[in-house]
Amino acid sequence: QVQLVESGGGLVQAGGSLRVSCAASGRTFSLYSMAWFRQGPGKEREFVAAISSSGGATSYGKSVKGRFTISRDTARNTVSLQMNELKPEDTAVYYCAAGRSPLAFFTTENDMGYWGKGTLVTVSS
Numbered sequence: 001q002v003q004l005v006e007s008g009g010g011l012v013q014a015g016g017s018l019r020v021s022c023a024a025s026g027r028t029f030s031l032y033s034m035a036w037f038r039q040g041p042g043k044e045r046e047f048v049a050a051i052s053s054s055g056g057a058t059s060y061g062k063s064v065k066g067r068f069t070i071s072r073d074t075a076r077n078t079v080s081l082q083m084n085e086l087k088p089e090d091t092a093v094y095y096c097a098a099g100r101s102p103l104a105f106f107t108t109e110n111d112m113g114y115w116g117k118g119t120l121v122t123v124s125s
Contacts, residue, residue, distance in 0.1 A: 002026035002114045004096045008080075009119030017084045020119055022096030024077040031102035034072060034079040037109060038092035038121075045109060048094070049081060052105040059107045064090075086123045093118040 008020040022034070035050035049070035050059045058070055064083075072079040079096060099106040100113030 002098070004098060004114055004116035006094065006096050006116045006119035009094065009121045011122045011124060012086055014086060014088055014123055014125050016086050016123075017082070018086060018121060019080055019082050020094050020121065021078055021080045022116055024079070024096075024098065028102075029077045029098060030074040032113075033099040033105045033107075034070075035097045035099070035107060035112060036070060036079075036081045037095045037097060037112075038090075039095070039118075040089070040092040043092070045095070047107060047109065050105070050107045051079065053099075053103055057105055059105075083121070086121075088123050088125045091121060091123045093120050 003025045005023045012018045033052050036048040037045050038048050039045040047061045051070045055072050067085045069082040095118045096116040097112035098114040
């Protein structure tokens with residue numbers, strides 16, 4: 001059974017930093033692109049960042065580019081999101097997701113095959 005488990009969410013002040021991580025189990029995640037999405041209060045879920053199976057390619061949403069960094073540790077089957085210069089509008093539940101098929105690089109919600117349950121990040125002003 002495929003499982004994605006997020007961790008590292010919490011409360012942080014505006015301007016601060018936080019790192020969220022996702023542990024994957026159940027299949028060979030080194031073959032799959034991974035991504036982070038988020039859903040803020042009263043908002044639709046939006047793309048945050050994605051990383052290819054090799055780690056050689058990344059993509060970021062416009063609102064986080066330059067502030068967030070996605071990375072992966074293939075040996076540990078984990079993907080992380082380092083969030084710097086946090087703003088109150090970054091407050092959201094952050095979801096880890098895995099692409100629906102191996103080797104391709106996916107960045108859209110409909111192309112994700114597996115989802116974690118999310119971790120809450122709250123940025124106070």
